[in-house]
Amino acid sequence: MQGASSGPLGERAGYLLEQGTPQDLAAAQRALKQGAFQRQERTAAGFGIASPPVWMHLALVNPSDRPLTYQLLLGQPWLDQLDVRLVRAGQLKQHWRSGDMVPGAQFLLPAMGYVFPVELMPGRTELFVRAQTAESFLLPVSLLTAEDFERTSRGFRYRYGVFYGFLLAFIFYNLILFAGLWERSHLYYALYVLSFMALSLVYTGHGFRWWWSGQVGFQQYALFAAMVLYACAGLLFAVRFLQLDQLTPRVSMSIRRLSLLALAAMALFITARQLYAAVYLAYGLFTVFTLAMVVLGVFAYRRARSRGIYFLPAVLCSMLGLGIGLLTAFGLLASNVWTTSAVEIGLILEAVLLSLALGNHMRNQSRARQKAEHLARIDSLTGLLNRRAFLADAAPLWSTAVRHGRPMSVLLLDIDFFKQVNDQFGHDSGDRILQDMAKLLLGNCREGDILARWGGEEFVLLLPETGLGQATALGERIRRDVEGRRILADWLGMPLTVSLGAAQLQAENSLSDLVCAADGRLYEAKRGGRNQIVPPVLEPVSA
Ligand SMILES: Nc1nc2c(ncn2[C@@H]2O[C@H](COP(=O)(O)OP(=O)(O)OP(=O)(O)O)[C@@H](O)[C@H]2O)c(=O)[nH]1
Structure with missing residues (x-):
């Protein structure tokens, strides 16, 4: 490497897998002379999981006549041990040691790797790195100028600040929804996002750097435990969702x-x-989890369930992000702000889509609830209120009338000889007559009156601000209206008629007493020959 250029250098380095007992620098220098170091055609050399330690060698040449300073950016935050040595003229000049199995998290820059301040004297300097990890082993290497380093690290800090803020907002939002709605999908979703946040804090090194830099025993297993937690939380969420x-x-x-x-x-x-x-369990389960999420997504999508329509694209977003992230980490895709943030972007898209799905589900549920509540109040044949809804809606009007001493009346109406209609013309014709009767009664209602089907061929009408005189007058008008329409007159030999009972609120009444009083009068009307209202109308009724 020559001059003040800045950037990835993986393709220019040589690599050697350390077999057998740990080798020292002298052994590595000998191996270099024997040509045992090999190149990898990638910016980030990869060695899989559970690999033996790796030596990397890079020759750095400063052609100027003054020292040049760089930031050497190495590896991934989860590397267990990292020994970085600078050698000039065969002599060791500098030795740094770090890694997440070394307490203190020194030189660790979360999400970026390990950073060492390198001063290159004029001429040639050899860089020997020995790295070791049980996790998926990647060893990217770059040399950055102070400005490039500052810009890159600032970018990473902002990105992760936004990302963690976003995840926390999702977690709290869903926990609040769970507390309010008691819908377990929200709880599982919050746990799923939380477990991803834990996984991210571990694999980026933020957790080790900020919280447990002294606990290397914990850090050694943290990534695998977080991977298993994330996979399990994801699967349980998918089952529920x-x-x-x-x-x-x-x-x-x-x-x-x-x-x-x-x-x-x-x-x-x-x-x-x-x-x-633990390593094999974590990576094995993670693979199963990734495949299972896609298979479950396809399955749910094909069943055309509304949740599947969101779930599959959501899962594909996060898988795509993961794939791009891995290809970038292995140096197979150009490293830029988009490819290095692909995992996080995929996760955010997944979170947005799943939240939309949960929101959609909530909306559907509330619509279904409203519909069920509405249906529970309505008589399906006539579309009028049923008896239960009548009593519920009448109660506040009743209290107001009693409190303020206002008049209020009830009319109870029953179709005469309806059984005969059913028997002669069939149940369907009977139904149609009930529907027509409902329309006729609606046409006779004022705003504020409450009309309902009381049951069978009986209808009830609550008339606020109406005394007995006005109520019977209205009842009489309805009776005449029905008679005047001469419904089925030709077949029955006389028109279909109705009988009515009217009652007015008295001081000692309850609402059901009032309806009962009207019912008593309706009975009288039936006994009196039907097609009449009791009490009878005293004044002439206007048409
Ligand atoms: N078609 C239809 N008939 C109904 C419905 N609900 C109740 N009925 C019928 O209404 C009839 C009521 O008969 P009854 O109680 O004997 O009364 P009625 O024949 O009208 O005789 P009076 O009331 O004494 O004049 C019964 O035949 C019920 O089956 C309904 O929703 N649709």
């Missing part, structure tokens, strides 16, 4: 069991300090 309990109870039960088993196994491996068992 896609209502798999109803769709496929067996699949949903298997997913629950798998999650519990994975959590128990991880707890066991951590307790028994079985690092490699």
Whole structure:
């Protein structure tokens, strides 16, 4: 590497896998002379999981006659151990040691890697790095000028500030919704986002740098535990969100069991300090989780359930983000602000889509509730209020009338010989007559009156601000109206008629007493020969 250029250098470095006992610098220098270091055609060399330690060598040449300072940016935040040595003329000049198995989190720059201030003297300097990790092993290397480094690290700080703020907002929002609505999808979703936040805090190194830099024992297992938690929370959320309990109870039960088993196994491996068992469990479960989320998404989508329509694109967004993030980390995609933020962007899109789905679900539920409430109040045949809704709606009017001593009356109406209509013309014709009667009564109501189907062929009309005289006058007008229409007159040999009973609020009445009083008078009207109102109208009724 020459001059003051700044950027990734992975393709110019040589790499050597350390086999057997740990090697020292002298052994690495000998191996270099023997040509044992090999190049990788990538900006970020990758060595998979559970790899042996890796040596990297890079020759840095300062062609000027003055020292040049750079920030050497190395590796990923989850590297276990990192030994960085600068050698000039075969002599060790500088040795830094870090990694997340070294307490203190020195040189760790969360989300970026490890940063070492390098001063290159004129001429050639050799960089020897020995790195080791149990996790997925990537060893990107770049040399940045002070300005580039400042700009890049500021960018990362802003991005993660926004990202964590966003995740926290989603978590609290869903917890509040859960507390208010008691809908468990919101709780599982909050846990899912929370577990991703925990995973991100671990793999970016923010957690180690800020909170537990002295606890290397914890840090060693934190990534694997966070991966398992995230996968389990994601699967449990998917089961709940896609209502798999109803769709496929067996699949949903298997997913629950798998999650519990994975959590128990991880707890066991951590307790028994079985690092490699934890590594394989975490990566294995993560692969299953990724595939399962896509399969469940496709399944729900094909069942055309409204939630599946959001779930599949949401999951694909986060998978795409993860894929781009991995390809970028391995140096197979150009590293820029979009590709290095792909995981976070994918997650945010996923969160937005899933929140939309949950919001949509809430809206549908509230519509269904409103519809059910409405249907519970309505008589399906006539569209009028039913008896229950009548009593509920009449109660406040009743209290107002009693409190202020205002008049109020009730009319109860019953179709005469309706059984005969049914018997002769069929139930359907009877239904139609009930519907027509409802329309006729509606046409005779004033604003503020409450009309309902009391049951069978009986209708009730509550008339606020109406004394008995006006009520009977209205009843008489309705009676005449029905008679005058001569419904079925040709077939019955006489027109269809109605009988009515009217009653007025008295000081000692309750609402049901008032309806009862009207019912008593209706009975009198029937006994008196039908087609009449009781009490009878004293004054002439205007047409
Ligand atoms: N078509 C139809 N008929 C109904 C409905 N609800 C009740 N009925 C019928 O209404 C009739 C009421 O008969 P009854 O109680 O004997 O009264 P009525 O024949 O009208 O005789 P009076 O009231 O004494 O004049 C019964 O045949 C019920 O089946 C309904 O929703 N649709």
